[in-house]
Amino acid sequence: MAFTFKGGIHPDDGKRFTAAKQIELLNAPTHVVLPMTMHIGAPCAPLVKVGDHVCLGQKIADTEAPVSAPIHASVSGTVTEIAPKLHPNGSMVQCIVIENDFQDEPDPSIHALDPDTLTTDEMVAAIREAGIVGHGGAAFPTHTKILSALNKIDNILINGAECEPYITSDYRILLEYPWEVVGGAKILLRMFGLNEVKLGVEMNKQDAFPVLKEYLPQDESIKLCPLTTKYPQGAEKQLIYALTGREVPSGKLPADAGCAVFNVDTAAAIYRLFATGMPVIRRIVTVAGSAIANPKNLEVRVGTPIDQLIAACGGFSEPPNKLLMGGPMMGISLVSDEVPVIKGTNAILAFCKNECVTAKNPVCIRCGKCLAACPMRLAPTYIYNYALKRNVAELERYNTLDCIECGACTYVCPGKLPLVQGIRSGKQLVTDERRKRK
Numbered sequence: 001m002a003f004t005f006k007g008g009i010h011p012d013d014g015k016r017f018t019a020a021k022q023i024e025l026l027n028a029p030t031h032v033v034l035p036m037t038m039h040i041g042a043p044c045a046p047l048v049k050v051g052d053h054v055c056l057g058q059k060i061a062d063t064e065a066p067v068s069a070p071i072h073a074s075v076s077g078t079v080t081e082i083a084p085k086l087h088p089n090g091s092m093v094q095c096i097v098i099e100n101d102f103q104d105e106p107d108p109s110i111h112a113l114d115p116d117t118l119t120t121d122e123m124v125a126a127i128r129e130a131g132i133v134g135h136g137g138a139a140f141p142t143h144t145k146i147l148s149a150l151n152k153i154d155n156i157l158i159n160g161a162e163c164e165p166y167i168t169s170d171y172r173i174l175l176e177y178p179w180e181v182v183g184g185a186k187i188l189l190r191m192f193g194l195n196e197v198k199l200g201v202e203m204n205k206q207d208a209f210p211v212l213k214e215y216l217p218q219d220e221s222i223k224l225c226p227l228t229t230k231y232p233q234g235a236e237k238q239l240i241y242a243l244t245g246r247e248v249p250s251g252k253l254p255a256d257a258g259c260a261v262f263n264v265d266t267a268a269a270i271y272r273l274f275a276t277g278m279p280v281i282r283r284i285v286t287v288a289g290s291a292i293a294n295p296k297n298l299e300v301r302v303g304t305p306i307d308q309l310i311a312a313c314g315g316f317s318e319p320p321n322k323l324l325m326g327g328p329m330m331g332i333s334l335v336s337d338e339v340p341v342i343k344g345t346n347a348i349l350a351f352c353k354n355e356c357v358t359a360k361n362p363v364c365i366r367c368g369k370c371l372a373a374c375p376m377r378l379a380p381t382y383i384y385n386y387a388l389k390r391n392v393a394e395l396e397r398y399n400t401l402d403c404i405e406c407g408a409c410t411y412v413c414p415g416k417l418p419l420v421q422g423i424r425s426g427k428q429l430v431t432d433e434r435r436k437r438k
């Protein structure tokens with residue numbers, strides 16, 4: 001039996017373009033551009049200056065803020081610039097530019113760690129020092145998530161749903177690096193002192209099941225759980241409901257429902273840290289969409305400009321109308337292909353003009369499809385209308401802040417209303433009002 005949640009949609013998953021494409025290693029670029037913000041939380045400050053020689057994996061930026069993650073050199077070479085540059089989120093962010101010397105000279109402090117000889121505090125500290133963040137896209141610092149969940153949870157969930165259309169990077173990791181995912185799950189088990197981890201994988205990736213089973217421990221401490229293929233199955237709250245039957249209360253975190261969720265590549269990053277000592281310096285990225293000549297899955301250094309990923313895929317087959325970092329449902333629109341791959345980058349998608357349909361006169365025909373689709377059981381059409389009227393009291397009453405901005409309501413709407421955009425502005429109104437009240 002496959003597990004799932006209430007609501008959701010079944011868009012064309014578009015995974016056929018890259019699902020069979022083995023991960024290809026992209027040569028390290030001549031320069032990497034490393035923004036001081038690659039995560040949720042406080043930005044880092046540079047620890048190096050222009051002219052410094054840096055080693056592969058050397059920590060080059062950090063902060064004492066509790067919610068943040070340090071940044072490491074993804075190539076060895078020379079720091080040539082520290083200056084504001086265009087970030088994938090569209091803003092200008094302080095970046096460290098390193099000219100690659102193509103030596104990949106590792107930082108002397110890097111060495112493997114034996115989790116069996118470390119305390120939980122030491123393991124969490126190692127994860128922090130390695131700059132590991134959520135690799136599912138949100139990029140929340142992993143050590144912060146672990147600290148907030150320690151002694152509070154009884155369920156560790158590994159998220160292999162990868163429900164966003166077109167993206168197959170996690171699927172390829174499950175097929176090509178199953179021992180890393182399982183190894184990371186074992187380390188998390190030890191850290192939390194629990195007996196069981198649930199690894200949820202959507203049924204459209206079921207050919208990964210026998211591959212994974214070869215690495216699962218005999219004691220059944222890691223349970224492989226099939227998930228119904230449905231969007232947004234990989235959203236944290238939907239995954240928790242599917243695998244445990246628990247609902248995260250409104251305004252609360254997964255730990256309040258006794259759960260901690262880690263993406264499969266986050267688990268793999270934890271494994272790699274302990275196996276090799278190497279911090280986060282690379283990502284596996286799906287490059288796909290109708291405007292990409294030859295879609296691929298690429299292993300790239302963090303900081304690689306995305307035009308180089310696109311070039312490695314044969315360039316654009318025609319000028320794209322839309323360029324995204326992340327999936328078509330929840331990814332962010334890019335204003336340039338010169339921004340770098342950051343720690344949360346799991347996909348670069350480019351689409352042709354004819355797929356980006358917008359309605360001239362959007363109108364609600366009161367069909368109720370958005371209500372049926374909403375995985376958070378919200379009333380998107382009401383929230384949208386109250387956002388237009390800037391009615392904060394009603395926006396609060398309709399739990400607007402619970403919206404996870406999954407886009408399912410917009411996808412099903414026959415009236416072509418820009419529901420998510422409207423709801424997003426409603427969330428901002430509520431947040432601003434609450435700030436004022438403090």
Ligand code: SF4
Nearest residue numbers: 374403404406407409
């Ligand atoms: S975007 Fe928000 S309101 Fe729309 S379906 Fe997703 S959670 Fe519901």
Ligand code: SF4
Nearest residue numbers: 364365367368370413
């Ligand atoms: S799906 Fe669109 S048209 Fe149907 S009720 Fe919701 S907003 Fe109105």
